[in-house]
Amino acid sequence: xxxxxxxxxxxxxxxxxxxxxxxxxxxxxxxxxxxxxxxxxxxxxxxxxxxxxxxxxxxxxxxxxxxxxxxxxxxxxxxxxxxxxxxxxxxxxxxxxxxxxxxxxxxxxxxxxxxxxxxxxxxxxxxxxxxxxxxxxxxxxxxxxxxxxxxxxxxxxxxxxxxxxxxxxxxxxxxxxxxxxxxxxxxxxxxxxxxxxxxxxxxxxxxxxxxxxxxxxxxxxxxxxxxxxxxxxxxxxxxxxxxxxxxxxxxxxxxxxxxxxxxxxxxxxxxxxxxxxxxxxxxxxxxxxxxxxxxxxxxxxxxxxxxxxxxxxxxxxxxxxxxxxxxxxxxxxxxxxxxxxxxxxxxxxxxxxxxxxxxxxxxxxxxxxxxxxxxxxxxxxxxxxxxxxxxxxxxxxxxxxxxxxxxxxxx
Numbered sequence: 001x002x003x004x005x006x007x008x009x010x011x012x013x014x015x016x017x018x019x020x021x022x023x024x025x026x027x028x029x030x031x032x033x034x035x036x037x038x039x040x041x042x043x044x045x046x047x048x049x050x051x052x053x054x055x056x057x058x059x060x061x062x063x064x065x066x067x068x069x070x071x072x073x074x075x076x077x078x079x080x081x082x083x084x085x086x087x088x089x090x091x092x093x094x095x096x097x098x099x100x101x102x103x104x105x106x107x108x109x110x111x112x113x114x115x116x117x118x119x120x121x122x123x124x125x126x127x128x129x130x131x132x133x134x135x136x137x138x139x140x141x142x143x144x145x146x147x148x149x150x151x152x153x154x155x156x157x158x159x160x161x162x163x164x165x166x167x168x169x170x171x172x173x174x175x176x177x178x179x180x181x182x183x184x185x186x187x188x189x190x191x192x193x194x195x196x197x198x199x200x201x202x203x204x205x206x207x208x209x210x211x212x213x214x215x216x217x218x219x220x221x222x223x224x225x226x227x228x229x230x231x232x233x234x235x236x237x238x239x240x241x242x243x244x245x246x247x248x249x250x251x252x253x254x255x256x257x258x259x260x261x262x263x264x265x266x267x268x269x270x271x272x273x274x275x276x277x278x279x280x281x282x283x284x285x286x287x288x289x290x291x292x293x294x295x296x297x298x299x300x301x302x303x304x305x306x307x308x309x310x311x312x313x314x315x316x317x318x319x320x321x322x323x324x325x326x327x328x329x330x331x332x333x334x335x336x337x338x339x340x341x342x343x344x345x346x347x348x349x350x351x352x353x354x355x356x357x358x359x360x361x362x363x364x365x366x367x368x369x370x371x372x373x374x375x376x377x378x379x380x381x382x383x384x385x386x387x388x389x390x391x392x393x394x395x396x397x398x399x400x401x402x403x404x405x406x407x408x409x410x411x
Contacts, residue, residue, distance in 0.1 A: 051377050249268075
């Protein structure tokens with residue numbers, strides 16, 4: 001493994017936020033995210049931050065001695081949700097280039113802190129923060145050192161782009177193979193969990209030598225690479241070069257879909273900006289201009305534009321939930337509209353599959369599925385309690401009653 005970030009050598013005498021994880025038994029309806037399994041009247045025993053047992057309430061002969069019993073009154077218990085594409089230090093309100101160029105580091109920190117609280121209140125227990133700038137490296141430090149309560153974090157540090165490339169005003173620019181390697185090494189030094197690249201916008205970005213060096217350097221440091229890739233030529237190119245995940249996705253030929261299948265590459269779809277900015281009653285509150293609202297409405301109405309993603313999903317490419325939270329009108333508390341649209345366009349065949357996209361498949365993308373993502377004995381107790389039945393109505397997820405991470409109540 002690469003050398004740890006410098007902050008990991010800091011001795012922490014006591015976390016500022018030291019939240020207990022008592023022995024508890026939660027009673028309620030359980031969506032386990034293990035296939036379509038639902039336990040209509042069940043229990044989850046949480047001990048030492050892990051799920052000690054789970055099953056129908058009828059199988060519980062007696063309450064474990066000393067356990068705190070939490071009867072949810074028939075509410076739904078399910079795995080904590082995972083936003084696999086978010087930007088915590090963008091506020092979800094203002095224009096991105098303005099925030100990126102003019103927010104001070106201190107304001108970025110406050111925005112990230114506020115958005116972590118909103119994420120926890122919304123049932124998000126893991127955020128995969130794909131940076132663009134390096135604020136997320138410090139956000140992760142704050143959470144792991146107990147300076148501020150937040151969800152689990154997987155962070156990319158600065159997204160890497162070619163000089164003058166897509167969103168050059170906020171990312172790490174580099175030119176040539178050697179500079180690409182240096183850019184990767186700087187993220188590794190800062191404590192990044194993965195490397196994010198911006199592989200295209202209107203045109204393909206990076207030379208072949210740059211792309212090869214960038215991916216090789218990340219993999220030498222045992223970090224996965226995820227790529228902003230939004231149309232067929234770009235998706236195919238980065239897949240062939242060896243990235244580990246596709247962000248956004250877009251039009252795809254059958255040949256490209258087969259490459260994703262052969263390489264077992266997931267796609268993190270991010271429809272929320274399109275969906276939220278197409279709704280006039282929402283978009284106008286965020287200052288979205290009328291021409292943009294009309295443009296978004298036409299895009300949402302044209303379901304053919306999502307055909308490649310739908311065919312990829314039906315072929316077996318894993319589709320994972322992400323919202324691009326931080327974009328204008330895409331606040332970090334907005335979860336259900338993305339999931340609902342995933343079902344509407346067909347990248348998820350039904351609501352239970354959409355719930356797996358935001359739980360177990362999100363855990364797999366972050367290589368944490370051995371620890372979280374399902375309600376199973378032995379896993380860490382990342383759980384939420386929903387006042388409703390999200391398998392019947394995904395908008396029930398707007399009523400989160402409790403959020404637990406490793407058995408610690410965070411909301």
